[in-house]
Amino acid sequence: MTGLPLALEMQAPIEAALSRLREGSAEQCLSDRTFSNLYLFRDAHDYRYLPGEWPCISGRTYDGVRHLMPLFSPADAPVDVLRELLRGHDCLYPLARCDAQRLPPGLFSQTDSPDDADYLYAARQFTDYPGRALAHKRSQIRQLLGAHRLHAKPFDESHCTAAQEVLQGWMRQKGKSAGEADEQACIEAIAHAARLGLEGFVHFADGLPVGFVLAQALQPRVYAMRFAKGLDTHIGIYPYMFQHFCRNFTRPVDWLNFEQDMGLAGFRRSKRSYGPAALIPKLRVRLRG
Structure with missing residues (x-):
């Protein structure tokens, strides 16, 4: 993958961008959208930082899908920009449902897996x-x-x-x-x-x-x-x-987010045993054609 390996020195610009994406999301905020999460699991996901006008994080999901995490709202980027950014990647991920709903209709396909979903609990x-x-x-x-x-x-x-x-x-x-x-x-x-x-x-x-x-x-x-x-x-x-x-x-x-269970049966049993209020989906969005 292209891009720069994540380092602590990159915290300020990445966290600033993620903070803007988290703003106003309340309890539906995705657990992935912090620099700390990206940095601590940089090796597990082979995360790379792609700076520039449309900065992104590239990586691999636990099931091996090459993905791109935009550090901006995808709906703000021209479709041609998204197409160019996605070269060499399978999808935009993780996107919140509200992000995906703002994309131009008909141009993108969306899927999600329960293995990726965050477990949300009322305190x-x-x-x-x-x-x-x-x-x-x-x-x-x-x-x-x-x-x-x-x-x-x-x-x-x-x-x-x-x-x-x-x-x-x-x-x-x-x-x-x-x-x-x-x-x-x-x-x-x-x-x-x-x-x-x-x-x-x-x-x-x-x-x-x-x-x-x-x-x-x-x-x-x-x-x-x-x-x-x-x-x-x-x-x-x-x-x-x-x-x-x-x-x-x-x-x-008011709320705790226990992150995803990665499809592991033990994690799933444990997290479900506490009675989650909801599972927050994380969408994989692909550009059609």
Whole structure:
């Protein structure tokens, strides 16, 4: 692919463009539209920056499709510009439904996959875990609190070591080798959290680190849960951490975005178990002919 490999020095222009695209999208904001997400998963998707009058990010989806993420509203570009930009790429992706609706009718085809869709939850799902369907989450939290002394600290650079200990413990428990899963992205997220706009908590049980969450504001009151790691030895740590975030974060939380499940059965079961309010589609848009 053409373009420049993503580097931290590119943060300002890319984030400024993505901020304009996020503006006004409220809870429907796509989780992909932040520099931090692009930078941390630059190797997984072979992301490249294409600067210029019509800047873009090129990359590959998890299922191998070559795509172009425009850093502008596609409807603002002439069709000939889009045609030229798409040379060597299969589609524009990810586009929000409102972006695709503004394109000239008849010239584009649109598809979406449930594997790509973001999971969106109302924060009240986590603050109280209401109803029969979430009773097991309430039960897990009660058991966790009954068995351990828990406390949490807002994440800052002084808690990097504790978060890294949790990550390594999580890797061992999951039987992952170095570099597998999202280990490298998570290591960089911990190291560059402040610069990348990641905020959250490190959780301790009986004085030892057992979990952490790092989230990112997509819009006011809307947060993407970028990384959540907890030790399997402490059943209930995940529902507890999500509840704690929604109840104790320094700013109001109305919505959480858990990103996509990538078609992985385990991710899908876990994310659906919390009762999502909606799945936010991410469109793949192709120019006809």
